[in-house]
Amino acid sequence: MERILIVDDDPQIREVIRTHIEQSGMHALEAESGRQAIEQLESEQVDIIILDLMMDDRDGFEVLRYLHTRRLDIMTIVVSARRQEQDKITTLGLGADDYMTKPFSPMELMARIQAVLRRRYPKSSHSSLVLRLSPMILDIDNYTLLIYNEKISLTMIENGLMQLFMQNPDRVMTKIEIYQQVWQHERYDDNNLSVYISRLRKQLEQAQSSWEIQTVRGVGYRLTGAGI
Amino acid sequence: MERILIVDDDPQIREVIRTHIEQSGMHALEAESGRQAIEQLESEQVDIIILDLMMDDRDGFEVLRYLHTRRLDIMTIVVSARRQEQDKITTLGLGADDYMTKPFSPMELMARIQAVLRRRYPKSSHSSLVLRLSPMILDIDNYTLLIYNEKISLTMIENGLMQLFMQNPDRVMTKIEIYQQVWQHERYDDNNLSVYISRLRKQLEQAQSSWEIQTVRGVGYRLTGAGI
DNA sequence: GCCGACTCTTAATGTAATCTTAAAGGATTC
DNA sequence: GAATCCTTTAAGATTACATTAAGAGTCGGC
Numbered sequence: 001m002e003r004i005l006i007v008d009d010d011p012q013i014r015e016v017i018r019t020h021i022e023q024s025g026m027h028a029l030e031a032e033s034g035r036q037a038i039e040q041l042e043s044e045q046v047d048i049i050i051l052d053l054m055m056d057d058r059d060g061f062e063v064l065r066y067l068h069t070r071r072l073d074i075m076t077i078v079v080s081a082r083r084q085e086q087d088k089i090t091t092l093g094l095g096a097d098d099y100m101t102k103p104f105s106p107m108e109l110m111a112r113i114q115a116v117l118r119r120r121y122p123k124s125s126h127s128s129l130v131l132r133l134s135p136m137i138l139d140i141d142n143y144t145l146l147i148y149n150e151k152i153s154l155t156m157i158e159n160g161l162m163q164l165f166m167q168n169p170d171r172v173m174t175k176i177e178i179y180q181q182v183w184q185h186e187r188y189d190d191n192n193l194s195v196y197i198s199r200l201r202k203q204l205e206q207a208q209s210s211w212e213i214q215t216v217r218g219v220g221y222r223l224t225g226a227g228i
Numbered sequence: 229m230e231r232i233l234i235v236d237d238d239p240q241i242r243e244v245i246r247t248h249i250e251q252s253g254m255h256a257l258e259a260e261s262g263r264q265a266i267e268q269l270e271s272e273q274v275d276i277i278i279l280d281l282m283m284d285d286r287d288g289f290e291v292l293r294y295l296h297t298r299r300l301d302i303m304t305i306v307v308s309a310r311r312q313e314q315d316k317i318t319t320l321g322l323g324a325d326d327y328m329t330k331p332f333s334p335m336e337l338m339a340r341i342q343a344v345l346r347r348r349y350p351k352s353s354h355s356s357l358v359l360r361l362s363p364m365i366l367d368i369d370n371y372t373l374l375i376y377n378e379k380i381s382l383t384m385i386e387n388g389l390m391q392l393f394m395q396n397p398d399r400v401m402t403k404i405e406i407y408q409q410v411w412q413h414e415r416y417d418d419n420n421l422s423v424y425i426s427r428l429r430k431q432l433e434q435a436q437s438s439w440e441i442q443t444v445r446g447v448g449y450r451l452t453g454a455g456i
Numbered sequence: 457g458c459c460g461a462c463t464c465t466t467a468a469t470g471t472a473a474t475c476t477t478a479a480a481g482g483a484t485t486c
Numbered sequence: 487g488a489a490t491c492c493t494t495t496a497a498g499a500t501t502a503c504a505t506t507a508a509g510a511g512t513c514g515g516c
């Protein structure tokens with residue numbers, strides 16, 4: 001089982017990320033500072049680190065340095081608030097394997113973890129994540145939805161939404177739930193979501209999927225249909 | 229299984245090379261100095277050595293001398309920072325079988341390893357250096373892409389990109405993944421990549437290939453088309 | 457060793473996909 | 487039937503990407 005170390009000083013963010021990691025069948029470890037992270041690294045076996053560079057004490061860089069000087073061979077996904085390209089360059093130069101800016105959606109983070117794992121263990125059983133709900137097959141890594149051999153290319157948000165729905169078939173997902181998982185900023189916008197629901201519905205209908213997205217008024221949406 | 233000894237004092241470079249070697253189903257050994265390399269050679273069976281001559285202590289030459297005096301029959305690919313080094317190697321008759329200058333792409337290195345292996349074991353079935361995705365044939369060794377009998381000469385980077393795409397048809401390659409595989413860490417640059425994508429697209433279109441490079445916004449690119 | 461050709465990088469500008477917002481019209485509930 | 491919530495369309499904003507051209511660095515030829 002893959003072991004992921006989450007390094008972030010915001011317990012809420014750690015919590016969200018941990019939930020997703022555990023849902024994907026991986027093991028989550030946490031650290032709220034660079035110092036704690038290094039302690040963990042000394043005592044625990046870790047495959048991937050998700051590292052916030054912009055922590056209060058700014059000691060995220062310490063972790064990167066530690067990895068480098070100790071020649072530890074651990075894949076690192078760096079998260080930072082700054083959007084400047086410069087950061088991306090210097091961070092990757094410090095040996096990070098991927099880079100994201102805040103705010104990011106948990107769905108996107110999971111996609112990146114999968115990508116990193118795939119790169120890392122190419123031959124092993126990290127079959128790219130595929131969700132099947134006949135006749136739909138969602139290839140999460142590949143941002144494509146296959147319905148009856150019709151291939152639909154999805155955008156990042158469409159992909160996130162479909163993933164959420166297909167992981168929870170026939171279950172009502174509240175709008176807040178959806179927004180937190182797909183968008184991550186809780187300043188949620190009803191309208192925006194419903195625009196995307198509309199788009200997805202159109203695509204499902206066009207491909208004649210036997211699944212449909214139902215509205216539950218005042219609550220959220222539910223993917224249902226087929227034999228259910 | 230072929231056993232490749234990587235001799236380089238930069239652990240990051242060793243890591244990159246090792247990953248590629250293992251992805252190709254070969255076994256990687258490492259040494260961070262000429263002295264260590266010689267130790268390895270005394271205790272381990274090795275088929276190919278990838279040797280950096282420009283290590284801190286400059287004792288890469290020691291390894292070549294060692295091979296020569298012990299009459300060890302091990303193919304050697306020499307990596308050096310300067311073009312002039314090559315002259316030194318050949319004039320001294322130290323017997324390197326191939327050479328590369330830094331920086332090199334991991335893809336190129338793998339191609340050279342394959343070439344050396346083929347020269348070495350001509351009869352055996354080493355994966356040919358040709359990738360086929362009808363109607364395209366990429367001759368990696370030869371830096372040429374054949375589309376419908378039209379021969380297109382590729383540069384090193386174009387070659388690396390095509391190799392990556394053709395090894396992963398219909399799969400999204402993230403930009404970071406691409407950069408790490410084709411460019412080898414260095415500085416990550418969005419723009420540079422998109423310039424090359426543009427070039428490749430032009431060439432594919434001009435040759436009327438049935439394959440095209442799709443953009444997946446915010447993620448990367450995907451080679452798709454033909455029967456897929 | 458200098459020059460020209462070629463490749464790779466950088467910069468600058470144009471373009472278009474995606475995401476968001478707004479607005480008007482339907483549906484649903486009370 | 488009024489209020490609320492949802493759908494849909496389209497236009498607006500934003501950002502990522504595409505493209506072109508020019509600059510920097512290399513390499514080989516002479």
